Amino acid sequence: MDLTLSPSEEAFRDELRAWLADNHPGEDPPDDDAAFEHRRVWQKKLYDAGYAGFSWPKEYGGRGATLIEQALFGEEMARAKAPSPANVLGMVMGGPVVIAHGDDTQKERWLKPILTGDEIWCQGFSEPESGSDLASLKTRAVKSNGEWVVTGQKVWTTYAHKAKWCMLVARTDQDAQKHAGLTYFIMDMEQEEVQVRPLRQITGEAEFNELFIEEARIPDENVVGGVGNGWTVAITTLMHERAGLGASAAAGMRIALNELGELARERGVTDDPVIRQRLAQLAIEVELLRLNAWRGLTAIMKTGIPGPEGSVVKWQWGELNQSLTELAVDILGEDGALWDSPWTYRFLRSRANSIEGGTTEILKNIVAERVLGLPKLR
Ligand SMILES: Cc1cc2nc3c(=O)[nH]c(=O)nc-3n(C[C@H](O)[C@H](O)[C@H](O)COP(=O)(O)OP(=O)(O)OC[C@H]3O[C@@H](n4cnc5c(N)ncnc54)[C@H](O)[C@@H]3O)c2cc1C
Numbered sequence: 001m002d003l004t005l006s007p008s009e010e011a012f013r014d015e016l017r018a019w020l021a022d023n024h025p026g027e028d029p030p031d032d033d034a035a036f037e038h039r040r041v042w043q044k045k046l047y048d049a050g051y052a053g054f055s056w057p058k059e060y061g062g063r064g065a066t067l068i069e070q071a072l073f074g075e076e077m078a079r080a081k082a083p084s085p086a087n088v089l090g091m092v093m094g095g096p097v098v099i100a101h102g103d104d105t106q107k108e109r110w111l112k113p114i115l116t117g118d119e120i121w122c123q124g125f126s127e128p129e130s131g132s133d134l135a136s137l138k139t140r141a142v143k144s145n146g147e148w149v150v151t152g153q154k155v156w157t158t159y160a161h162k163a164k165w166c167m168l169v170a171r172t173d174q175d176a177q178k179h180a181g182l183t184y185f186i187m188d189m190e191q192e193e194v195q196v197r198p199l200r201q202i203t204g205e206a207e208f209n210e211l212f213i214e215e216a217r218i219p220d221e222n223v224v225g226g227v228g229n230g231w232t233v234a235i236t237t238l239m240h241e242r243a244g245l246g247a248s249a250a251a252g253m254r255i256a257l258n259e260l261g262e263l264a265r266e267r268g269v270t271d272d273p274v275i276r277q278r279l280a281q282l283a284i285e286v287e288l289l290r291l292n293a294w295r296g297l298t299a300i301m302k303t304g305i306p307g308p309e310g311s312v313v314k315w316q317w318g319e320l321n322q323s324l325t326e327l328a329v330d331i332l333g334e335d336g337a338l339w340d341s342p343w344t345y346r347f348l349r350s351r352a353n354s355i356e357g358g359t360t361e362i363l364k365n366i367v368a369e370r371v372l373g374l375p376k377l378r
Pocket residue numbers: 122123124125126127128129130131132133155156157158159208352355356357358359360361362365
């Protein structure tokens with residue numbers, strides 16, 4: 001792939017950079033709820049300027065941006081350290097799934113409030129005993145009088161406490177083979193039959209939750225992609241989750257590396273040969289991540305859909321962010337144990353990077369089987 005930008009791509013990047021310089025919302029406030037509201041306001045601003053759902057087709061309220069423009073958008077947002085919009089799961093996963101598998105009524109009902117941030121979405125896939133092996137999930141949906149009655153438990157549901165809608169995968173056929181008996185629903189979270197309990201993370205935040213679902217109701221028109229087709233629709237969600245990460249993750253890592261270099265200078269450790277070697281290794285890996293992100297983009301350009309290459313980038317990014325923040329904490333020494341150091345927060349939060357969005361081991365299996373064509377383990 002030719003990595004040189006065309007004049008129109010350069011013009012787009014400059015226009016976006018200038019817009020961000022004028023409209024950057026500043027850092028999130030420290031309080032979790034206030035930070036979320038700050039991101040909701042930011043999302044509305046992005047929407048009003050035509051930057052929300054930037055990659056979505058124009059007919060659905062997006063800009064129909066090219067893949068290169070999407071990559072530039074992610075890079076510029078990371079470069080400016082702009083916060084994520086509040087409805088990140090709706091924009092990255094929910095909307096693309098409804099566009100790919102939803103009917104016209106569903107598109108009409110759900111897409112615009114996803115973009116404006118008026119309705120927040122969460123992803124109800126994982127269960128206490130089904131994470132990597134998602135198709136083994138046990139939450140059941142039974143049809144009764146034209147609607148679905150759902151009972152089960154979900155876990156690690158990010159932003160469930162803020163969400164209006166949940167992308168829920170449930171078992172609708174107990175007798176079918178495990179992948180075949182699943183259906184993808186959009187469940188209204190505003191019902192008493194859905195109880196949300198926060199789970200506190202190592203960072204002190206409660207970003208995710210447990211969901212206890214006891215005979216919740218979902219109308220038949222909220223099935224996406226057809227009954228029994230849930231596995232295919234869920235895979236679309238996951239591929240979009242990983243593909244969405246590439247260019248912005250690489251740009252974010254480049255910035256973090258520069259900050260780490262700054263920290264090493266401040267702490268007077270730039271002559272330490274071990275620190276120098278670790279910094280150099282990180283610099284190599286940041287560049288590799290960038291090139292692989294663009295390689296993933298080339299694959300999407302050829303096939304039209306995100307492919308397994310997104311798994312390489314997610315895996316590399318997770319390991320890289322963990323190594324980078326580990327080095328920061330090593331440089332900080334005993335100060336790394338201070339709760340209010342931003343590096344300590346980043347170090348603690350990075351522990352989740354090799355679990356969220358697919359564990360590193362699962363991503364390696366995908367790369368082995370679907371990128372390298374190695375035989376399946378089982
Ligand atoms: C910050 C964060 C946010 C999240 N948000 C959401 C969300 O919004 N919605 C949602 O549905 N889920 C969410 N998750 C859950 C996440 O998707 C799961 O944690 C992940 O899929 C792993 O599942 P598990 O935790 O059940 O671990 P398990 O699947 O039980 O895995 C345990 C260990 O075994 C390894 N392992 C499992 N199977 C294999 C295999 N076949 N080969 C090799 N090794 C294997 C794993 O790599 C892991 O190390 C989130 C997780 C985190 C950390």
